[in-house]
Amino acid sequence: MTDVVKKFEPLFEPKSIAFIGASRNPLKWGYQIPSNLIEFGYNGNVYPVNPHESDLFKLKVYRSIDEIPEQPIDLAVATVPSRLILEVVKDCAQAGVRALIVIAAGFGELGGEGAGKEAEMARIARDSGMLLVGPNCAGVVSPEPRNLYCQMPPVKTSPGCIAMASQSGNIGKTIQDLATKYHVGISRLVSTGNEAFLHMEDYLEYFGEDTRTKVVASYVEGVDDGRRFLNIARDVSRKKPVVVLKVGRTQAGQRAAKSHTGALAGSREIFHGACRQAGLTEVADVEELFDTITAFARQPIPRGRRVGIVSEGGGWGVLAADACAEFGLEVVDLPEHVLKQLDSFLPSWWSRGNPVDLVGGMVDQGVAKCAEALLACDEVDGVIALGVAFLARQAAEYRRRAASGTSKLASPALYEQIADIAIQRDLEWIGELVKLIDRYQKPMVIAADTVFTAYEDKNEALFALMGEGVMVYPTPRRAARAFAHLVERHEYLASVGAV
Amino acid sequence: MTDVVKKFEPLFEPKSIAFIGASRNPLKWGYQIPSNLIEFGYNGNVYPVNPHESDLFKLKVYRSIDEIPEQPIDLAVATVPSRLILEVVKDCAQAGVRALIVIAAGFGELGGEGAGKEAEMARIARDSGMLLVGPNCAGVVSPEPRNLYCQMPPVKTSPGCIAMASQSGNIGKTIQDLATKYHVGISRLVSTGNEAFLHMEDYLEYFGEDTRTKVVASYVEGVDDGRRFLNIARDVSRKKPVVVLKVGRTQAGQRAAKSHTGALAGSREIFHGACRQAGLTEVADVEELFDTITAFARQPIPRGRRVGIVSEGGGWGVLAADACAEFGLEVVDLPEHVLKQLDSFLPSWWSRGNPVDLVGGMVDQGVAKCAEALLACDEVDGVIALGVAFLARQAAEYRRRAASGTSKLASPALYEQIADIAIQRDLEWIGELVKLIDRYQKPMVIAADTVFTAYEDKNEALFALMGEGVMVYPTPRRAARAFAHLVERHEYLASVGAV
Numbered sequence: 001m002t003d004v005v006k007k008f009e010p011l012f013e014p015k016s017i018a019f020i021g022a023s024r025n026p027l028k029w030g031y032q033i034p035s036n037l038i039e040f041g042y043n044g045n046v047y048p049v050n051p052h053e054s055d056l057f058k059l060k061v062y063r064s065i066d067e068i069p070e071q072p073i074d075l076a077v078a079t080v081p082s083r084l085i086l087e088v089v090k091d092c093a094q095a096g097v098r099a100l101i102v103i104a105a106g107f108g109e110l111g112g113e114g115a116g117k118e119a120e121m122a123r124i125a126r127d128s129g130m131l132l133v134g135p136n137c138a139g140v141v142s143p144e145p146r147n148l149y150c151q152m153p154p155v156k157t158s159p160g161c162i163a164m165a166s167q168s169g170n171i172g173k174t175i176q177d178l179a180t181k182y183h184v185g186i187s188r189l190v191s192t193g194n195e196a197f198l199h200m201e202d203y204l205e206y207f208g209e210d211t212r213t214k215v216v217a218s219y220v221e222g223v224d225d226g227r228r229f230l231n232i233a234r235d236v237s238r239k240k241p242v243v244v245l246k247v248g249r250t251q252a253g254q255r256a257a258k259s260h261t262g263a264l265a266g267s268r269e270i271f272h273g274a275c276r277q278a279g280l281t282e283v284a285d286v287e288e289l290f291d292t293i294t295a296f297a298r299q300p301i302p303r304g305r306r307v308g309i310v311s312e313g314g315g316w317g318v319l320a321a322d323a324c325a326e327f328g329l330e331v332v333d334l335p336e337h338v339l340k341q342l343d344s345f346l347p348s349w350w351s352r353g354n355p356v357d358l359v360g361g362m363v364d365q366g367v368a369k370c371a372e373a374l375l376a377c378d379e380v381d382g383v384i385a386l387g388v389a390f391l392a393r394q395a396a397e398y399r400r401r402a403a404s405g406t407s408k409l410a411s412p413a414l415y416e417q418i419a420d421i422a423i424q425r426d427l428e429w430i431g432e433l434v435k436l437i438d439r440y441q442k443p444m445v446i447a448a449d450t451v452f453t454a455y456e457d458k459n460e461a462l463f464a465l466m467g468e469g470v471m472v473y474p475t476p477r478r479a480a481r482a483f484a485h486l487v488e489r490h491e492y493l494a495s496v497g498a499v
Numbered sequence: 500m501t502d503v504v505k506k507f508e509p510l511f512e513p514k515s516i517a518f519i520g521a522s523r524n525p526l527k528w529g530y531q532i533p534s535n536l537i538e539f540g541y542n543g544n545v546y547p548v549n550p551h552e553s554d555l556f557k558l559k560v561y562r563s564i565d566e567i568p569e570q571p572i573d574l575a576v577a578t579v580p581s582r583l584i585l586e587v588v589k590d591c592a593q594a595g596v597r598a599l600i601v602i603a604a605g606f607g608e609l610g611g612e613g614a615g616k617e618a619e620m621a622r623i624a625r626d627s628g629m630l631l632v633g634p635n636c637a638g639v640v641s642p643e644p645r646n647l648y649c650q651m652p653p654v655k656t657s658p659g660c661i662a663m664a665s666q667s668g669n670i671g672k673t674i675q676d677l678a679t680k681y682h683v684g685i686s687r688l689v690s691t692g693n694e695a696f697l698h699m700e701d702y703l704e705y706f707g708e709d710t711r712t713k714v715v716a717s718y719v720e721g722v723d724d725g726r727r728f729l730n731i732a733r734d735v736s737r738k739k740p741v742v743v744l745k746v747g748r749t750q751a752g753q754r755a756a757k758s759h760t761g762a763l764a765g766s767r768e769i770f771h772g773a774c775r776q777a778g779l780t781e782v783a784d785v786e787e788l789f790d791t792i793t794a795f796a797r798q799p800i801p802r803g804r805r806v807g808i809v810s811e812g813g814g815w816g817v818l819a820a821d822a823c824a825e826f827g828l829e830v831v832d833l834p835e836h837v838l839k840q841l842d843s844f845l846p847s848w849w850s851r852g853n854p855v856d857l858v859g860g861m862v863d864q865g866v867a868k869c870a871e872a873l874l875a876c877d878e879v880d881g882v883i884a885l886g887v888a889f890l891a892r893q894a895a896e897y898r899r900r901a902a903s904g905t906s907k908l909a910s911p912a913l914y915e916q917i918a919d920i921a922i923q924r925d926l927e928w929i930g931e932l933v934k935l936i937d938r939y940q941k942p943m944v945i946a947a948d949t950v951f952t953a954y955e956d957k958n959e960a961l962f963a964l965m966g967e968g969v970m971v972y973p974t975p976r977r978a979a980r981a982f983a984h985l986v987e988r989h990e991y992l993a994s995v996g997a998v
Contacts, residue, residue, distance in 0.1 A: 168812065174948040178951055180951070181955075247814075249825070253820040256813075259856065260816065309755075315669035316673075317759065318667070318752055319784070319785060321752040322747070351758035353758055357755075475673075475785055478786075
């Protein structure tokens, strides 16, 4: 275990947690955070602290942190109001608490007296060797190894390989919502708040060394020490993709960021140039952030910009071709031997070009066979596959008809039977696709409009893909953008001699 | 009823439909299209035609179109293979069929003999005064007045005010999937295919005069007669917003479009300039298309670019500010009297600026009160409201805990009770928001990350908004982009003296 990993152990893998300001009022942080933690099955010891209560959450309550018999405490979470915070920080430092999260706002972002208090809490933490997260933050999540969901939003994201440090609790929560929706897992999530003591780059450094983390995400409003941030970010990005959503790109955004966390956003151009040099992947939006980290989480890095497109429908193929070109990808001319191979199983009137249009999926195993022909070709660096699991729409509707029992045409049993056949076919194709990604070690980025309703319909085929960690994008454009970010990563790694 | 409306009546409001090539094989178009039509409750007479069958879909089958006793037939749908199509077109014309949809592909998009056949079918239609849709298309949808779901994808989109003509059945289906997911209704949808006879501009002309349609959407790969298209589009866009997704913007996209429907895409710049002049709203992507038509469907047109932002969370406010500025909107400085008004109910440490950050929604009725203060202000042309219905996340999780019965902390009844309170509060706020849009006749474009999981959670508050026709966007950026398109529309109407 490296020093950095050891340093962050009490924050992301705590064996004990104290809640200072624990409360019985369900509207308060002091209720919501510990109750989420307990309900989601945290595997460790929980100690509520409140001088006016005797039992909370079916646990004994302690009057102060130093009365807890287990010492030292790995992690303390302070949910008391800002005026009481300095006392709490002192008490925790004195009791030897190893990491402290301060939830309350009302410090550096207000300037003046608030900023003074924030500097003071940082000083205490530094002097005592206690990690300090926040203030003005939402908490921390680490599904493994201890089921740690220590935050305000009651969202139980599943375990995975994506770590995120966010200067907004709000944005961290959005990523969790997206992850939940698309069945994507995370390794760590921390809401960094005002960063009185621990800064964005400290978390990035940890993620770089954390063996549970393969992909790093960061939402940045501003950084105090640009040089340190970039030095660390550069080191991390040699090892793992680091995807940064930087805001304050405009004057309006800078003003908003300043009032939010007191961040002073620097010039857009300088930050952009520095990011490029450090090998960071920049994104403009929270959906683009999610689309990009999920691509990195599962897809191999392509060796170039040459894309083959396979589409179940003509329109989506055209959208993808435009989007690829607009994102700087090359919709490559397929060599004659690949065209001939495709001729052998596509209908005679197929378009003999890229995109490969399956003309409404009339070909059995069509997507997988075409995708394999493209992946096997040296002139193709990766594939965008569109419209997989298209029988899902039929299956869902047939099941609705079966369940309603009001069909005018067929028995519920017959509709169930057709639906099962459709799902079974989708599932077979999906299984093939996942194998191809691993066999050829080239990316196959997938989009399907059936994801729009996949959740209500409990689409087994798309769920199967997601279960394998393969993100299914809702549009060709978003798939192409994700592919382009994979290519940028290859080009960066090549530029520094790392591939 | 205008001549154009009358002309399209047999296509969008047919009293009788014949299916030529009706089949008992569930994998064939000849089964899927009529069975969807019947199962979804088409209100009119259905006549299967097939010389080798006697009953299908529990209906009498006719050997040929002219044997059907009801004459003339409003709409015929031909699902026979391409080699048999010319005969069918002739038979239909002879029998006085008023409109014919040809599903099969294999004509103009192949060039040569296929193109010749396509010209021939157009000639027959023209000579006989029969409308001809396609070939190489997916069908037509018109929920009202006859429950007409006459297409391959089995999707029952609800009635609404958005009409779409699409040169890809695939893209039409995507819009239907999105509409279903977001509870948005449509008035008409037609897959125009190769446009042998009826062209994109013919449908636009009809939508312009159709009283059920308020917003027009179009997916365009190419137009045969650019001048005619633009003349008609200009006339329509004076009356209703016309949103165009034009593909073939790049060489790769042009090649793909050509092989899809044989469309010859013109220069991007020429098309773009012409669209601007004609007052069309251009979009680059199918999600942007959907986001834009849903904004037009419900929101008033703002009188300028000055936006007020209200946010339940700081990060989303910053994202919105950046996005607004990047889309050319002005995140306006709020006048002192508005700041004072907000002081009266926001906590003392609020940011006193735009975005108005509600600091995690601690203020009762916060969004609605702030939004009203902004909408009432003459210096604000409209509002972007972020993070509404944020209690939904709590409510959903509390309900899960109640249902699982495995809570460690509270009884199912207590969790149900808290969930109900949360939902009730969300619903009250939502009700206020909708009233404000109508009272001030300014747009309030709404985004909330709870939409990501709203469907699985059956979020009543968001469903209530959608029930009022108010789209809830998943990110601040998409809300800002939709707002920008509303502003462009105002500017176009102002430039031609129409406001």
